[in-house]
Amino acid sequence: MKDRLTAAVKQSRADYTEIRVERTWSSAVAFRGRRLEAATVSEDQGGFVRVLNKGYGWGIASFTSLDELPAMVARANELSRAIRLDEPIRLADTRPQVADAPLDLDGDVRGISLAEKKKLLEAYNAAMLAVSDVVVDTQASYRDEVSEVWYASSEGAALYQLRPEVVVSGTAIARRNGSIEKGLESIGLRKGWRSVHGFEDRFRVVAQRAVELLDAPRVRGGAFPVILDNELAGVFIHEAFGHLSEADFVYENPQAREMMTLGRKFGKPVLNVGDNGAAPGLRGTLPFDDEGTPTQDTPLIREGILVGRLHSRETAAKLGERPTGNARAISFRHPPIVRMTNTYIAPGKAGIGFTDLIRDIKLGVYACGAFGGQTMLENFSFTAGWGHMIRDGQVAELVKDVVLAGNLFQTLDRIDHIAGDFTWNQMGGGCGKGGQFPLPVTEGAPHVRIEEALVGGDV
Amino acid sequence: MIDRLLDAARRQVDGGGADALRRREERTAVAFEAGRLKAAGISEEAGLNLRVLVGGRMGVAGTTAAAPDPEALVARARASAELGDAIELSFPSASPLPQVPTFFDRAANASLDDLIRMGRLLVERLARPDCQVNVAVEREVAETAVGNSAGARGDYRATGVAVTADVTRIAGDDVLMIYDQYVGAELPGDADLEILVRSIETRLEPALKVVTPPDGALPVVFTPAGLAAVLLPLEQALSGKTVLQGSSPLAGKVGERMFDSRFHITDNPLIAGRPASRPVDDECVPSQPTFLVRDGTVGGFVYDLETAARAKTRSTGHGRRGFFGKPHIGYTNLIVGMSPDGVGARHAVPLRAPVLGGELIADIADGLIVDDLIGVGQGNVIGGSFSHPVGLAYRVQRGEITGRVKDAAVAGNAYELLKRIGSFGTDGRWLGSRWSPSLLLEGVSVARR
Numbered sequence: 001m002k003d004r005l006t007a008a009v010k011q012s013r014a015d016y017t018e019i020r021v022e023r024t025w026s027s028a029v030a031f032r033g034r035r036l037e038a039a040t041v042s043e044d045q046g047g048f049v050r051v052l053n054k055g056y057g058w059g060i061a062s063f064t065s066l067d068e069l070p071a072m073v074a075r076a077n078e079l080s081r082a083i084r085l086d087e088p089i090r091l092a093d094t095r096p097q098v099a100d101a102p103l104d105l106d107g108d109v110r111g112i113s114l115a116e117k118k119k120l121l122e123a124y125n126a127a128m129l130a131v132s133d134v135v136v137d138t139q140a141s142y143r144d145e146v147s148e149v150w151y152a153s154s155e156g157a158a159l160y161q162l163r164p165e166v167v168v169s170g171t172a173i174a175r176r177n178g179s180i181e182k183g184l185e186s187i188g189l190r191k192g193w194r195s196v197h198g199f200e201d202r203f204r205v206v207a208q209r210a211v212e213l214l215d216a217p218r219v220r221g222g223a224f225p226v227i228l229d230n231e232l233a234g235v236f237i238h239e240a241f242g243h244l245s246e247a248d249f250v251y252e253n254p255q256a257r258e259m260m261t262l263g264r265k266f267g268k269p270v271l272n273v274g275d276n277g278a279a280p281g282l283r284g285t286l287p288f289d290d291e292g293t294p295t296q297d298t299p300l301i302r303e304g305i306l307v308g309r310l311h312s313r314e315t316a317a318k319l320g321e322r323p324t325g326n327a328r329a330i331s332f333r334h335p336p337i338v339r340m341t342n343t344y345i346a347p348g349k350a351g352i353g354f355t356d357l358i359r360d361i362k363l364g365v366y367a368c369g370a371f372g373g374q375t376m377l378e379n380f381s382f383t384a385g386w387g388h389m390i391r392d393g394q395v396a397e398l399v400k401d402v403v404l405a406g407n408l409f410q411t412l413d414r415i416d417h418i419a420g421d422f423t424w425n426q427m428g429g430g431c432g433k434g435g436q437f438p439l440p441v442t443e444g445a446p447h448v449r450i451e452e453a454l455v456g457g458d459v
Numbered sequence: 460m461i462d463r464l465l466d467a468a469r470r471q472v473d474g475g476g477a478d479a480l481r482r483r484e485e486r487t488a489v490a491f492e493a494g495r496l497k498a499a500g501i502s503e504e505a506g507l508n509l510r511v512l513v514g515g516r517m518g519v520a521g522t523t524a525a526a527p528d529p530e531a532l533v534a535r536a537r538a539s540a541e542l543g544d545a546i547e548l549s550f551p552s553a554s555p556l557p558q559v560p561t562f563f564d565r566a567a568n569a570s571l572d573d574l575i576r577m578g579r580l581l582v583e584r585l586a587r588p589d590c591q592v593n594v595a596v597e598r599e600v601a602e603t604a605v606g607n608s609a610g611a612r613g614d615y616r617a618t619g620v621a622v623t624a625d626v627t628r629i630a631g632d633d634v635l636m637i638y639d640q641y642v643g644a645e646l647p648g649d650a651d652l653e654i655l656v657r658s659i660e661t662r663l664e665p666a667l668k669v670v671t672p673p674d675g676a677l678p679v680v681f682t683p684a685g686l687a688a689v690l691l692p693l694e695q696a697l698s699g700k701t702v703l704q705g706s707s708p709l710a711g712k713v714g715e716r717m718f719d720s721r722f723h724i725t726d727n728p729l730i731a732g733r734p735a736s737r738p739v740d741d742e743c744v745p746s747q748p749t750f751l752v753r754d755g756t757v758g759g760f761v762y763d764l765e766t767a768a769r770a771k772t773r774s775t776g777h778g779r780r781g782f783f784g785k786p787h788i789g790y791t792n793l794i795v796g797m798s799p800d801g802v803g804a805r806h807a808v809p810l811r812a813p814v815l816g817g818e819l820i821a822d823i824a825d826g827l828i829v830d831d832l833i834g835v836g837q838g839n840v841i842g843g844s845f846s847h848p849v850g851l852a853y854r855v856q857r858g859e860i861t862g863r864v865k866d867a868a869v870a871g872n873a874y875e876l877l878k879r880i881g882s883f884g885t886d887g888r889w890l891g892s893r894w895s896p897s898l899l900l901e902g903v904s905v906a907r908r
Contacts, residue, residue: 060500405848
C-alpha cells in the first residue's frame with residue numbers, strides 16, 4: 001500500500017500532494033434493555049487526497065474506490081487550480097517522517113469472537129438492570145476498531161500507523177411516576193480487549209445513582225462556589241478553554257488573535273493547562289497526526305499565562321509558530337483540521353485533597369461526572385451527571401439537573417484552588433467540530449475549585 | 460447489485476429472507492474562510508447494507524469496498540444473526556410508490572463556478588467592518604436502491620444543496636456569532652440567498668448592543684432555531700423506539716390531549732424540493748405523511764420495521780440505514796406549528812425575509828427572544844426539562860427589542876410549556892428538515908448572573 005501511495009504522489013503535478021488511505025475493521029454489540037440490538041462486524045475503507053499549488057487554494061478529494069487513486073490526485077489538482085489566491089497558503093516546515101508506528105493492540109480485538117464481546121457487555125448490562133425495578137431501560141454498547149492508516153506526502157513523508165480503539169458504555173434510565181433520570185458510565189481507551197474487563201461495579205453504581213436521583217431535588221439556580229470533580233474538570237477545560245486554543249479560530253481573525261494574545265493572563269498562578277497527544281494509551285493518543293506531524297505535550301497555560309496554542313501546519317505558518325501535531329480528521333471522508341488530543345489541567349501541590357478545597361465553603365455545589373458540554377466561543381455550558389450541595393464545609397444532599405454556564409475569561413480567572421489528585425478521564429466520548437464527530441479525545445484533571453460560577457436550575 | 464446480493468442471500472438463508480440498500484453519493488463543496496475562497500473538494504462514496512433473517516434471528520452487514528463480494532457479505536450478516544434476538548419480522552411486498560420530486564437538474568449539474576458564484580455573493584453581501592464571514596456551499600447527488608426478498612424494489616435519485624454562512628464579530632472579549640443556512644433539493648436562487656442575508660442581518664444589528672438580562676418567570680419567544688431545546692424531547696418521545704422501551708412520557712397517551720389545542724406535529728416525506736423527501740424508506744416501505752400531534756392530541760408514533768414488529772403495529776415508513784449497522788428510526792420532514800392541513804406545497808415556496816421575533820413581541824412588557832441555547836441535547840432530554848445558557852438571545856421591553864443579553868440561562872419543561880402556547884409567529888421556515896414558526900411561551904425561567 002505504501003508503494004501505491006508513494007507512486008501516486010510522485011505522479012502528481014501539484015506543488016504539494018498528500019494522500020491518506022485508511023482501512024478500518026470494527027465490531028459493535030449493543031443492548032437496549034434486556035434485548036440484544038445488534039452484533040456486527042464492519043469493514044470501512046477509503047482514501048483522501050489533498051493538494052496545494054503556489055498561489056492557489058486547497059484541492060481535496062475523498063473516495064471509497066481506491067482503484068481511482070491516480071484519477072483522484074488529478075481531480076484534486078484541477079480543483080486547486082480553480083482557486084486563485086492573492087495571499088498564498090503556506091505550510092510550516094516539518095521534517096518529513098518515515099516510520100511504521102503500530103500502537104500496542106493490547107489484545108487484538110479482531111481475534112475475539114462476537115459471542116465473547118456479547119457476553120462481556122451482557123454482564124455490564126445485567127449489572128445495571130439488577131439494581132432496581134425502577135431501572136426501566138438501559139442502553140449498553142461495546143465498540144472496538146483497529147484502523148490501519150497509510151500516509152504519504154510529496155515532501156517525502158511515508159507513514160504507517162495501526163490505531164486500536166475500544167469503548168464500552170452504558171446508560172441506565174430510572175423512571176417513577178413520570179419522573180425520569182439517567183446514569184452514564186463509559187470506558188474508552190486507545191487499547192484493546194484486555195483493558196475492558198472487571199467494570200461491573202462501575203455500571204452498578206451509575207444505575208444506583210439514577211435511582212437515587214429520582215428523589216433528589218433540582219439544584220437551585222444561582223451563583224455559587226463550585227467544586228468540579230476530576231471528570232467534570234476535564235470536560236470543562238476541553239469545552240471552556242480548549243476550543244479557543246485551537247489556532248484555526250484565531251489565524252484568519254485579527255480581533256480573535258488579539259483576544260488570544262500569547263502572554264495574556266488567563267487565570268491565577270495555580271492554573272496550568274496543556275494538551276498531550278503523546279501520552280500513552282489514552283483515547284486521544286496518536287504517534288503522528290493526519291498531516292504526518294509527530295504529536296507532543298503542548299503547554300497552553302503556564303501559571304495562569306497563555307503560552308501556546310494548538311496548530312496544523314497551515315495555522316502554524318500563518319502565525320509564525322511551530323506545528324504541534326494537532327491536525328486530525330475523523331476519517332478519510334474529511335480533511336484534517338485543528339483538534340485537541342488529551343487535554344489536561346495539571347495537578348496542584350501534592351497532598352492537597354478534596355477536603356482542603358471544600359473546608360471554607362459555607363454554601364456551594366459539588367458538581368460530578370459529565371453528561372456533556374458545549375462551547376459557543378467565549379460562552380460555555382456543561383452538564384454534570386449529578387451533584388451535591390456543600391454546606392458548612394461538608395458534602396451534603398444529592399441534587400440533580402446541575403448545569404454550569406459561564407464566560408470563559410471570568411470563569412478561568414475564578415479557579416482559585418487545584419488539588420493534587422490528578423487522573424485522566426477514560427471515557428468513550430467524542431468531540432465534534434466542523435461536521436467531524438465523534439473524534440476520540442480525552443481530558444485529565446484533579447479536583448478544581450471555582451470561587452463563583454452560574455448554576456442553571458429552578459429560579 | 461441489489462439483485463445479486465439478494466440472490467446470494469436467498470441461497471444462504473434458507474427461506475428466512477433479506478433486504479438491502481445500496482447508495483452512491485457524490486458531492487462538490489467550496490469553502491470561504493474569513494471571506495476568502497480557500498478550498499474546493501469532491502467526495503465519492505458507495506456502499507451496501509444487508510440484513511438477513513435466519514431461523515427467526517436478524518443479522519446485518521455492510522461494506523464500502525469498491526467491488527464487494529456478495530457471498531462474503533451474506534456470510535458476515537449470517538454470523539451477526541447467530542447472536543441476534545428472535546423477531547417476527549416480515550418484509551413488505553411490492554407496492555406502488557408515491558410520486559415526489561427529489562431530483563433537480565440544476566442542482567445536479569451545478570458547476571464548481573456556480574457554487575463559487577453563490578459563495579462570493581454571500582461573502583460580499585455579508586461583509587462588514589470588524590466582522591469575519593465564513594461561507595460553505597455544497598451540492599450532492601445520491602442514488603439509492605432498496606430491495607427485499609418479498610419482491611419489493613425502489614430506487615430514486617436525489618439532489619441536495621446546503622449553503623451555510625456565519626458572521627463573527629469580536630470586540631474585546633465579546634464574541635458574537637450569527638449563523639444561518641439554506642438547505643434544499645434545488646439550487647437556491649438569488650432571492651433565497653437574499654433571505655439568508657436578511658435573516659443574518661436582522662439578528663446581527665440588534666445584537667451589537669449588549670443589555671442586562673431580565674430575571675424571573677417571563678414570556679419568551681423561541682425562534683425556529685431556538686425551539687430546538689423545546690422540541691427535542693418531543694422528537695425523542697414520539698419515536699416508537701422509546702415508546703417500546705417504556706422511556707417515552709407519551710407512551711400510552713395516543714388520543715390524549717397533551718398540548719395546546721392549536722399545536723400540531725406532522726412528519727411528511729412527500730414534500731417537493733426537500734432533501735429529506737423520498738418515495739420509499741430504506742426498508743422498502745412506501746412513504747406517507749404521519750400525524751404525530753393533532754389539535755394538541757397525540758396521534759401516533761414513528762416506526763421502522765423492527766420496532767413495528769416488536770410493538771405489533773405497522774411501520775410508518777421511517778426506516779433509515781447507513782452502510783454499517785442495522786436500520787433505525789429516522790424522521791423525514793417534521794412540520795411543527797399551528798395548521799394541520801396544507802402540509803404540502805405551501806411549505807416549499809420561498810418565504811419572505813423574516814422578522815426577528817415572528818411579530819410576537821408587541822405585547823411583551825419584559826421578556827426574551829431566544830435564538831440559540833448552548834448545550835441542547837445534553838442531559839436528561841426525554842423527561843422534557845431543560846436548562847441552558849443562552850447562546851444568542853435578545854431582551855424585549857415594552858414590545859421592543861432593546862439589545863442582546865449574555866450571561867443568562869433559560870430553563871423549563873417542554874411538556875408544561877407547550878400546554879399553553881401564547882402565540883404562533885408569522886415567520887415559519889425550514890431549518891434543515893424541520894419547519895416551524897417562532898412560538899411565544901409563557902412563564903419560562905430566566906436566571907441571570
